[in-house]
Amino acid sequence: MVRPNAARNEAIQVVLIFLVLAVMMIPIFWMGSAAFKYSVDVYQLKLFFEPTLRNFVEITEPPYLIQEKFLNSTIVATVTVALAIPLATLAAYGFSRFRLVGEKMMFVTILATQFLPAVVIVLPFFIMFRDLGLLDTRLGLIIVDLALVMPFGIWMIKGFIDGIPIEIEEAAMIDGASRLQVIGRVILPLAAPGIVTAGIFCFIIAWNEFLFALILTTNEAVTLPVGLALFKAEEGELWHYIAAAGILIMVPMWVLALLIQKHFVQGMTMGAVK
Amino acid sequence: MDDRRLKYLLVLPAVTVVLATAVWPLGYSALLSLRSWKLSRSAEPGPFIGLENYLWALQEEPDFLNAVWVTTVFTFWTVLLTTVIALAIAVLLAPGGRLRLTVRTLLILPFAMSPALIGVSWRFMFNPDFGLFQAFFATIIPPLAEVQWLSHPQLALVVVIMADVWGWTPFITLVFIGGLAAVPGETIEAAHLDGAGGWTTFRHVVLPQMTNVIGVAVILKAIFSLKTFDTVYMLTNGGPGTSTQTLAHYVYVNGFKYYDMGYASSVAWLMVLPMAVLTWLYTRFVFARPGRA
The missing domain is CATH 1.10.3720.10 (MetI-like)
Incomplete structure (x- = not known):
């Protein structure tokens, strides 16, 4: 009787761990991905986008x-x-x-x-x-x-x-x-x-x-x-x-x-x- | 050179730096707090006016009392939520295994972020037009679809609290994982043998052995909550109005927007008092450690 219970507990815990991971990483991921987006893509809730490095180049130019x-x-x-x-x-x-x-x-x-x-x-x-x-x-x-x-x-x-x-x-x-x-x-x-x-x-x-x-x-x-x-x-x-x-x-x-x-x-x- | 003199020479430079960079400004701002001095009007300090700045803050300034209230609410909720959530996650992650160890490693990431950047990120997440969290809450709680979180007095404070809890929970979790590891396994096994369930064991066996670690975490978090500035400045800049203005932000505005050095110093000193109490409590944990010569 103990075994299936333990397995179920572990399954719940794994789900909770992934939930924690999601809450922790989503703001970082979302902000981080915006760095590689063209500005038009930033202003839409797009998950898939064409990545670019030009933001990193442009922030090195005047006035930034x-x-x-x-x-x-x-x-x-x-x-x-x-x-x-x-x-x-x-x-x-x-x-x-x-x-x-x-x-x-x-x-x-x-x-x-x-x-x-x-x-x-x-x-x-x-x-x-x-x-x-x-x-x-x-x-x-x-x-x-x-x-x-x-x-x-x-x-x-x-x-x-x-x-x-x-x-x-x-x-x-x-x-x-x-x-x-x-x-x-x-x-x-x-x-x-x-x-x-x-x-x-x-x-x-x-x-x-x-x-x-x-x-x-x-x-x-x-x-x-x-x-x-x-x-x-x-x-x-x-x-x-x-x-x-x-x-x-x-x-x-x-x-x-x-x-x-x-x-x-x-x-x-x-x-x-x- | 003999040790009796050398030992003081060893600590002298560092202690001097601490005195010069922290204790001197503290004393100087105490003196400033007794003066009337608007930097915008005069480059030289004004006359001594006794405790007038303090009395002004306490009796005449609704904004000061508002900042005290905001700071109190903010501190209460951030300490409570951070501690409870971190404890739950620590219990979740305490057993070994690859998944848990990986997540433990990742916990360092939010904490190594500049609090200013955390504030900016959360403003991005709650942008009314394209914020991911704005969209998320609008989906699960439809009445919130039309609400602009950061323009709403109460909800803006909720966002500030969320951002702070998000930033601090990973670190406090690491503290608690350390605390859990120090709880002897035999005590838990003994409880299980006596037929205690998971929750009973946690409540009556694990938790009592964690009181010191929880105490340290609560005081530390309270200190950092009380002086919160970076996240607030970047996320809401105290607004809308003054609804998210913490004491540190209030001092900043008075000192560096209105250039009222005397008044800002007096409020800064009013901030130091609760901090001194918490620091004193904290030293009791630091010095309670055995084995220090």
């Missing part, structure tokens, strides 16, 4: 010049990560291996930073950047993005260093290595996969960031997500261009996210869930 936004996004995210990760690694080692005066206070501050509404942070920076001439510059955006990625970086890398047995370091110190040599020659190689993972995670966060870029850039330093708002004409939004730009925003991040998928949850929850 999407490649400039792509370059801005790439530079801002890369430099942000390149600045944040070395500092985060040193701090993560310090937090992982030592007891510090005010340690808990520092933890709570770093954690709380992550949860601050971005709109609170951006107001003072807008005023400061206006005075310093940093509005609409990639440098300005990199500075505020540091606020965004730093806590994630520290937390994730600390999790990886926590997992390295301290005995390995002690053995190296007995052999006469200094603390800095231990960090450079023992910890860095062992934590490298974790550091790369944290770097990729921070890159995705910086790449997808929207509010800072919306407020602090207007023209020169506009990034891809803000660039989505460019595709407007008198007759309304140009969905075939928006969709093509959407592909440029999401596909590179999918590749990166799939590389580090196992650690995504740990990163986002700041180690509260392993």
Whole structure:
């Protein structure tokens, strides 16, 4: 009596799984397919259409010049990560291996930073950047993005260093290595996969960031997500261009996210869930 | 160099960056919130006016109270729906097998999308003329055929909630799958041996062991719901009228449309208060982990 019941249960579950899959993928698929449609096909509910790549070509032409936004996004995210990760690694080692005066206070501050509404942070920076001439510059955006990625970086890398047995370091110190040599020659190689993972995670966060870029850039330093708002004409939004730009925003991040998928949850929850 | 000094030097640069990029702006906006300063009229901060900005928000501004209400409704429904749906999907996907593992991998895709792009995509899906979801709902619920979702005050909020739940459920599902994997299999087998059915086992054996993970997920989602901006801005831009205007969007409009720096800062600070409570709750989960030196 148990067997047919189990088979029926599994069949229901498979149907439900495909339903979940459909709800999850349909918006992505529909938006994604619009990127390969001629504009006339976008404005009809057509499932079959003649695919084209011309949207991707046309968004690189004036006035859109999407490649400039792509370059801005790439530079801002890369430099942000390149600045944040070395500092985060040193701090993560310090937090992982030592007891510090005010340690808990520092933890709570770093954690709380992550949860601050971005709109609170951006107001003072807008005023400061206006005075310093940093509005609409990639440098300005990199500075505020540091606020965004730093806590994630520290937390994730600390999790990886926590997992390295301290005995390995002690053995190296007995052999006469200094603390800095231990960090450079023992910890860095062992934590490298974790550091790369944290770097990729921070890159995705910086790449997808929207509010800072919306407020602090207007023209020169506009990034891809803000660039989505460019595709407007008198007759309304140009969905075939928006969709093509959407592909440029999401596909590179999918590749990166799939590389580090196992650690995504740990990163986002700041180690509260392993 | 000895460790006693080195350990502080190690954390100093990172802590400095955090202080400069997050704590400084927080303090600065606290000061701004006590001033009257319209950037459109003056490039220099205006005089101190005490708590007047706060009192204005709380007593004189229906739009502020509206934003509080919208944010509350939005947060309530997104947290509830995301948690319940994610839990159900996690249970569905928890057993192994190729199909389930493939779907688990795909869960990362919506979450790796820029929230701004999610907002745009959903506006496309609900376009009155050629939106796929617009057509879908018109087919299954004929009275909705004539309705323009994004122009309707209540339905626009429903769409914003749907888009947010769509974007967050995959991630929370992954969190719950991790939580389910940590539930010892013996406890479930023991329940089955005692004759408990699937639902009873889940309700009385699995769920109690998941309280921590669910707690983390609920607080985390609540924090991110409270500060929602990107999706709202791209999907409805707060409209129609102010019917989908969240607090973050309200601060944005006051700060960067009306350039009222003082008032925007005070509302931003009113946002920080519930956030501080949630963050404090969250730290209890983070520090509850055993094994930290």
